[in-house]
Amino acid sequence: MSHRDPHSYTDLNQGRVQSMDLDLTVDFSSKTITGKADFHLAKAMGGPMDLDTRDLTIQAARDNAGNEVEFELAEADSVLGSRLRVNLPDGTEKFSIDFTTSPEASALQWLDPAQTAGGKHPYLFSQCQAIHARSVIPCQDTPLARFTFNCSMTVPEELAVVMAAAPGEKSPAGKAGMTTFNFAMPQSIPPYLFAFAVGNIASKDLGPRSTCYTEPEMMEKSAWEFAEVDKMLLAAEDIFGPYLWDRFDFLVMPPSFPYGGMENPRLTFLTPTLLAGDRSLVNVLAHELAHSWTGNLVTNASINDFWLNEGFTVWAERRILENLEGLEAKSLSAAIGRNGLLEAMNSFGKGSEFTKLEINGEGGDPDEFYSLVPYEKGFLFVALLEETVGREKFDAFVKKYIDHFAFTSLTTAEFEEFLNKELPGVADQVGAEEWIHQPDLPANAPVFASARLEMLEGLAKGWTDGIRPEVNEAQNWSPEDWQIFLQALPKCLTSEDCAWLNDNFLLNEQGNCEILCNWLEIAINSSFEPAYDRTASFLGEVGRMKYLKPLYSALHGNENTRALAADVFAKNAGGYHFIAKVGLEKIFSG
Ligand code: BES
Numbered sequence: 001m002s003h004r005d006p007h008s009y010t011d012l013n014q015g016r017v018q019s020m021d022l023d024l025t026v027d028f029s030s031k032t033i034t035g036k037a038d039f040h041l042a043k044a045m046g047g048p049m050d051l052d053t054r055d056l057t058i059q060a061a062r063d064n065a066g067n068e069v070e071f072e073l074a075e076a077d078s079v080l081g082s083r084l085r086v087n088l089p090d091g092t093e094k095f096s097i098d099f100t101t102s103p104e105a106s107a108l109q110w111l112d113p114a115q116t117a118g119g120k121h122p123y124l125f126s127q128c129q130a131i132h133a134r135s136v137i138p139c140q141d142t143p144l145a146r147f148t149f150n151c152s153m154t155v156p157e158e159l160a161v162v163m164a165a166a167p168g169e170k171s172p173a174g175k176a177g178m179t180t181f182n183f184a185m186p187q188s189i190p191p192y193l194f195a196f197a198v199g200n201i202a203s204k205d206l207g208p209r210s211t212c213y214t215e216p217e218m219m220e221k222s223a224w225e226f227a228e229v230d231k232m233l234l235a236a237e238d239i240f241g242p243y244l245w246d247r248f249d250f251l252v253m254p255p256s257f258p259y260g261g262m263e264n265p266r267l268t269f270l271t272p273t274l275l276a277g278d279r280s281l282v283n284v285l286a287h288e289l290a291h292s293w294t295g296n297l298v299t300n301a302s303i304n305d306f307w308l309n310e311g312f313t314v315w316a317e318r319r320i321l322e323n324l325e326g327l328e329a330k331s332l333s334a335a336i337g338r339n340g341l342l343e344a345m346n347s348f349g350k351g352s353e354f355t356k357l358e359i360n361g362e363g364g365d366p367d368e369f370y371s372l373v374p375y376e377k378g379f380l381f382v383a384l385l386e387e388t389v390g391r392e393k394f395d396a397f398v399k400k401y402i403d404h405f406a407f408t409s410l411t412t413a414e415f416e417e418f419l420n421k422e423l424p425g426v427a428d429q430v431g432a433e434e435w436i437h438q439p440d441l442p443a444n445a446p447v448f449a450s451a452r453l454e455m456l457e458g459l460a461k462g463w464t465d466g467i468r469p470e471v472n473e474a475q476n477w478s479p480e481d482w483q484i485f486l487q488a489l490p491k492c493l494t495s496e497d498c499a500w501l502n503d504n505f506l507l508n509e510q511g512n513c514e515i516l517c518n519w520l521e522i523a524i525n526s527s528f529e530p531a532y533d534r535t536a537s538f539l540g541e542v543g544r545m546k547y548l549k550p551l552y553s554a555l556h557g558n559e560n561t562r563a564l565a566a567d568v569f570a571k572n573a574g575g576y577h578f579i580a581k582v583g584l585e586k587i588f589s590g
């Protein structure tokens with residue numbers, strides 16, 4: 001096993017932290033968390049121990065006996081943060097660090113009451129993937145270093161804490177007006193899965209293993225949208241084998257959550273943009289659930305192997321979809337994915353490193369090179385393996401893969417070795433070398449055809465020849481139908497065409513954010529003024545990068561709306577998550 005991750009200062013030859021006891025106190029007025037971390041080592045050691053930190057203030061480091069030991073915080077690297085080196089005496093089994101986070105901690109977003117659904121209480125949440133855990137706790141911030149933990153978190157008594165861990169007792173804190181919540185995580189996790197949220201958070205049970213958490217004002221919609229969670233859990237177990245994390249709860253986040261979902265173990269985080277009111281976006285829940293196996297049990301060794309997490313998970317997500325809704329639904333979902341893939345590959349350019357499956361991301365910022373390639377090229381590769389060996393054999397392979405690597409983190413090379421051993425000859429047969437190590441999309445990528453897909457794409461492709469969908473029929477199209485159709489339309493239409501679409505199908509008023517975003521992109525590219533207000537309001541309602549990035553790019557890319565882009569950004573940037581803000585600033589500067 002390699003001991004180095006290019007995105008961490010961790011050196012596993014020095015030693016390995018096996019478990020942590022965390023005692024954290026949240027202060028909303030200073031936007032800081034003050035904490036003490038006890039680190040239990042896998043083996044007694046002495047000498048330097050390097051940890052990752054970002055913007056942390058370190059007050060003290062102590063050894064087994066509680067004596068202060070020397071530490072040294074190196075100058076910060078803009079991507080990696082600062083290496084913290086603690087000099088440990090021989091025979092150290094446990095050491096501890098006192099620290100305080102920065103108000104700018106990259107993993108944390110502190111929300112004012114006005115940014116929540118209830119409007120009365122502040123809110124705090126974490127988002128550690130890919131390399132932000134180090135801004136909350138000093139740690140060996142690489143997926144190679146899994147750990148278990150106990151955590152107590154002290155917060156103002158009117159608020160609740162939820163954590164990606166098993167909840168324990170709640171107890172009055174030593175300080176007036178504060179409460180302490182206790183958690184334990186008995187299954188070992190990579191640091192990027194450390195997660196919690198603090199706010200006015202309610203709960204509702206949805207099944208024997210699942211509870212929905214969210215602000216009380218969001219509960220009814222959330223509980224309805226995801227009511228079928230238990231059915232998904234059973235479908236996923238069918239593919240992968242037993243669910244090993246005891247509970248599958250989820251938290252519906254405030255709108256500024258920058259992702260669609262995050263697979264925090266025992267407590268998936270979900271964007272409220274999934275609340276379409278018709279369960280049409282629950283695939284994201286299926287995706288995060290599937291990560292319970294591919295990602296959380298079997299974990300990428302570093303961001304270079306990210307496709308192992310996401311490619312397998314998209315494959316599983318679509319198997320769950322096939323199981324619950326049939327082959328046509330899978331074919332539309334794969335087509336939407338392929339559109340996204342081609343767009344991502346296009347924007348990287350032919351031959352780009354970032355269109356390989358295994359990448360070399362050293363020196364780069366994972367938030368910056370994040371794309372759909374590991375997801376959708378990964379999906380196509382896994383689907384090709386499945387198609388080539390047949391479902392029965394492939395399912396057995398996947399179960400064995402999960403079993404073999406459960407609770408470990410593996411590299412792409414280790415995957416290739418396992419593939420060769422378990423399915424000899426298949427790698428050569430499908431051209432795995434090209435898929436994994438060469439850029440672009442190999443010619444043997446599987447295609448998921450369906451008559452409906454052909455019909456919808458045919459209609460859209462005929463647009464410039466004057467072909468139009470039958471209005472009565474299209475008014476009854478499913479949300480996936482609409483996405484396929486809009487994605488296949490020319491990127492830029494005439495104002496009359498835009499007006500025809502908007503008048504007949506009320507696209508500006510779309511409640512499904514995927515459709516709305518696809519539509520607004522076309523409308524902006526087409527300088528269709530009646531869509532400007534809706535674009536501006538939408539960009540003030542959501543913080544999910546999947547929508548912010550294309551819409552700001554479209555606004556900024558069109559001379560007629562460039563000033564609007566700057567106005568809308570200036571008005572809303574304060575409410576966006578740090579990662580989103582940084583990503584959007586790139587659009588304005590580039
Ligand atoms: N683990 C990812 C989110 C992530 C990746 C956060 C990298 C930070 C760095 C999560 O499982 C995910 O892929 N979410 C997708 C949804 C999915 C259906 C493709 C998203 O956020 O849109």
Ligand code: ZN
Pocket residue numbers: 287291309310313
């Ligand atoms: Zn994912």
